[in-house]
Amino acid sequence: MKYAYYPGCSLECNASAYDHSVRAVADLLGVKLQELDDWNCCGATEYFSQNELTACAVIARNLALVDPQIQQLVAPCAACYLNLKKTDRLMAEHAELGAKVNECLAAGGLHYDPGRVTVRHMLDVIVDDIGETAVRDKVVRPLTGLKVAPYYGCQVVRPIVDGDSTEYPMKMDHLFQWLGAEVVDYPVKAHCCGGHMTQISEPQAFELIRRLLKCAADNGADMILCMCPMCQLNLDGYQARVNSYFGTSYNLPIIYFTQLLGVAFGIDPKKLGFGKELVAGLPVLQAKLNGQTAGV
Amino acid sequence: MAAHIAVKKGTFLAEVIEATPDGERLVHCLQCGSCGGSCPSGAEMEYTPRTLIAMINAGDRNAVLAANTMWACVSCYACTTRCPQEIPITDIIYCLKRMSIAEHRYHGTDAPALAKTFTYFVEKFGRSYEAGLATGYHLLQRWKPIELMKMGPMGIQMFARGRMAILPAKIRQIDQLRAIIKKSEELSKK
Numbered sequence: 001m002k003y004a005y006y007p008g009c010s011l012e013c014n015a016s017a018y019d020h021s022v023r024a025v026a027d028l029l030g031v032k033l034q035e036l037d038d039w040n041c042c043g044a045t046e047y048f049s050q051n052e053l054t055a056c057a058v059i060a061r062n063l064a065l066v067d068p069q070i071q072q073l074v075a076p077c078a079a080c081y082l083n084l085k086k087t088d089r090l091m092a093e094h095a096e097l098g099a100k101v102n103e104c105l106a107a108g109g110l111h112y113d114p115g116r117v118t119v120r121h122m123l124d125v126i127v128d129d130i131g132e133t134a135v136r137d138k139v140v141r142p143l144t145g146l147k148v149a150p151y152y153g154c155q156v157v158r159p160i161v162d163g164d165s166t167e168y169p170m171k172m173d174h175l176f177q178w179l180g181a182e183v184v185d186y187p188v189k190a191h192c193c194g195g196h197m198t199q200i201s202e203p204q205a206f207e208l209i210r211r212l213l214k215c216a217a218d219n220g221a222d223m224i225l226c227m228c229p230m231c232q233l234n235l236d237g238y239q240a241r242v243n244s245y246f247g248t249s250y251n252l253p254i255i256y257f258t259q260l261l262g263v264a265f266g267i268d269p270k271k272l273g274f275g276k277e278l279v280a281g282l283p284v285l286q287a288k289l290n291g292q293t294a295g296v
Numbered sequence: 297m298a299a300h301i302a303v304k305k306g307t308f309l310a311e312v313i314e315a316t317p318d319g320e321r322l323v324h325c326l327q328c329g330s331c332g333g334s335c336p337s338g339a340e341m342e343y344t345p346r347t348l349i350a351m352i353n354a355g356d357r358n359a360v361l362a363a364n365t366m367w368a369c370v371s372c373y374a375c376t377t378r379c380p381q382e383i384p385i386t387d388i389i390y391c392l393k394r395m396s397i398a399e400h401r402y403h404g405t406d407a408p409a410l411a412k413t414f415t416y417f418v419e420k421f422g423r424s425y426e427a428g429l430a431t432g433y434h435l436l437q438r439w440k441p442i443e444l445m446k447m448g449p450m451g452i453q454m455f456a457r458g459r460m461a462i463l464p465a466k467i468r469q470i471d472q473l474r475a476i477i478k479k480s481e482e483l484s485k486k
Contacts, residue, residue, distance in 0.1 A: 009424040013461045014454070038468050040422040045371050046414040049393040049407070052315075054480040058418070061476055094317050100483055107479035108472035158373035159386070166377040192336045192372035199433065200407050204340050204368065237450050276457045278450075 001129060003120070004066045004073040005033035008080035008229075009041050015077070015229035017273025021258035022076050022122055024267050028138060029130050033074060036065050042083040045196065056097065057104035059087040064110040066117045076122045076258075078155040078228035085119040085160055123227055123257065124162045127171045135178050140266035142180030146288045148260065149184045149221035150176060151212065153231045154192050166190070172225060172257055179264040186219040188212055193234040202245075209234055209242045213250040222284050223253040225260060232256065236277050253281035308357040316384065316391040324381040325349045331375035331385050337368040345375050345385050348392075358401075366393045367405035409437035419477055422467030427460055 011019035026033050039062050047055035063084060066073055075081040091098035092114035105111055126135065150172035157169045164171050169190055173183045193212060194205030212235060216224050226232045236254035243249055254277060262272040263285065269275075274282050301323040303310050313319035325346075332344030342364050343351065351360050366389050375385040396402045397411070413433040417425040430451065434444035454460040467473065 009426075009465070012423070012465055014426060014459045016458065040467050040473050041418045041424045043418060044414065044424070046411040047418075048390045049411045050397055050415065051394065051480065051484055052317075052390070053484050054477055057476050057480040058473070061473060090317055097317065100480075103483060104476045104479040108469075108476040110472075110476075154370075154372040154374075159376045159384075192370045192374075195370045195372070196407075196410060197337075197370055199410050200367070200405065201340070204337060208336055208370070237454065241446075241450070276459055278453055278457070 001030065002032040002034060002070060003125065004070045004117070005035045006039055006042075006062060006073055006075045006080055006084065007035065008075060008077040010077055010229035010233075015232060015256070017259060017276040018076055018229060018232070018256040019273075021256055021262050021272040024271050025126070025258045025262050025265065026122075028262075028265050028267065029126070029134065031125060031130065034067065034070065036062060036073070039065060042077075042080040044079045044083075053097070053100055053104065055083075056087045056090060056101045059083045060091065060101050060105055060112050061108065061110060063088060063117050064105055064112040071116075072118045072120050074120050074122055074125055076227070077230075078121075078153055079230060081119060081121050082155040082160070088114055088117065088119060089160070121156050121162065121227070123156070123171055123175070126261070127175055128163065132174075132178055135175065138265045139179055141264055141289070143176065143260070143264050143289065144180045145182075145290075146285070147182045147184050147220050147222045148176050149186055149216035149219065149224045150189060150257070151193075151216070151224050151226045151231060151235075152190045153226065153228045154190070154195075156227060157190050172227065175257070175261070176225070179261070181260075184216065184219045184221045186215045186221070188215045193228075193231040195230055195234075198234055198238055202241075205234065206238070206242050206245050209238055210246055210248070213239065213242065213248075213252055217250055217252060221252065222288055223255055223260075223281060225255055225257040227257050232277075236279055239279055251279060253277060253279045253284050255281045308355045308360070309352055311357075312352055312388060312391055315395070316388050318384045319388060319391070321381060321383040322349065322352065322388065325353075325383060326381060328380065330378045330380065334374040334378045335369075336372060336374070337370055340368040341365045345389070349383075349385075349388075360392060361396045361399060361401040362403065363392075364404060365389070366396060367402065367407040369393075406433075406438045406440075409433060413437050417464065419474060421464045422470045422473050423465045425464035427462060428464060 043058050152169045158166045176183050194208040197205035259272045329346045332338050332346045369389045373386045397408045
């Protein structure tokens with residue numbers, strides 16, 4: 001299976017652990033990811049706050065760059081995923097806007113026919129396209145004994161969700177059940193991490209981060225699994241500051257779901273970007289998976 | 297569901313509808329409050345989305361565009377997916393952000409400064425630039441060096457783990473991207 005791949009800016013550096021683990025896991029599963037040549041930033045939420053047409057045009061350049069032989073574009077970052085999917089849909093459903101976006105693209109010698117590319121999230125590719133049987137076949141280190149809290153965040157499951165619930169998604173839960181982990185059921189798994197609010201209003205962002213850490217910890221999670229670089233940065237990078245702000249002592253590793261998937265597949269943790277997170281994940285894995293994961 | 301609800305031309309309601317994809321759903325608001333009740337930032341807001349929609353209907357343009365509601369929004373889309381009338385509330389919030397920025401009606405928030413710094417770097421390099429964003433935003437746009445210093449220890453850890461690049465990444469065809477952006481700005485003025 002061949003897909004165009006849009007890593008997005010975060011995955012180039014801040015979330016390189018996500019990029020490396022996505023590529024390693026895809027390789028092992030026979031998912032061919034062809035990186036979009038010369039892709040540009042999706043603009044996150046920042047263009048939509050200023051100029052809708054510019055927002056769509058900047059995003060559509062990436063859609064226009066997808067190899068004509070490839071129908072599907074994979075984006076692991078939640079913001080990139082939604083922006084690409086939303087722009088495709090806006091262009092399809094609002095012909096006037098679609099025409100204007102193409103007028104902009106034409107200034108750069110490009111064109112995009114809405115609907116030409118289907119935008120997918122990596123989780124959906126693994127769960128829906130690869131599926132349970134093929135995933136189970138690859139497991140060499142079952143995650144038995146590890147309690148994980150799948151964290152979905154916002155923009156992959158809302159407003160456009162791909163075969164899951166916008167309120168209480170289950171795909172990542174299922175995936176980690178296939179791998180033998182104990183999946184923690186916690187009510188805030190699709191609540192917001194604060195997004196860019198850490199940069200604008202720390203009290204507001206810290207409260208949202210606290211709720212997630214508290215709920216996952218109260219329900220016994222050893223670690224939180226995420227699928228978005230912004231969520232990872234807020235929960236991991238700001239965890240120490242949230243602790244000092246509230247007088248708490250959470251020490252929860254925040255790991256990309258593809259990193260832990262790679263561990264279950266027996267991939268060397270170094271190739272999965274472990275060690276980049278501020279709250280270390282490997283010691284927890286070693287403690288919980290002791291005896292069956294000599295290589296971890 | 298009523299097929300046609302007449303919207304008076306020249307009203308603020310008509311203006312918001314015109315500037316938001318699927319904005320015409322606004323007229324179906326029941327004032328049920330599912331949006332405000334679902335909002336993780338509701339407690340921070342002067343007016344919850346429900347109240348804001350009532351104010352749009354009432355034509356209270358000045359108060360709406362000066363409200364802090366839009367700047368507390370985290371774009372989580374919980375209001376949008378829960379709205380029983382399928383009103384694209386998050387997109388309406390984006391529309392109000394655009395209007396508020398265009399007319400400089402916001403106050404007490406650094407969100408527009410963050411947005412401007414972010415897109416400045418996209419137009420310069422074609423990619424976002426985190427180190428530039430952090431320094432440019434905290435020092436040049438909002439002048440809060442203390443905030444930058446508070447981020448210091450985390451920034452150092454990010455650098456140490458190779459999670460923050462000192463130099464920006466740049467796309468090859470930056471001229472193409474700039475031509476596309478320039479065209480979009482021209483068309484937006486029409």
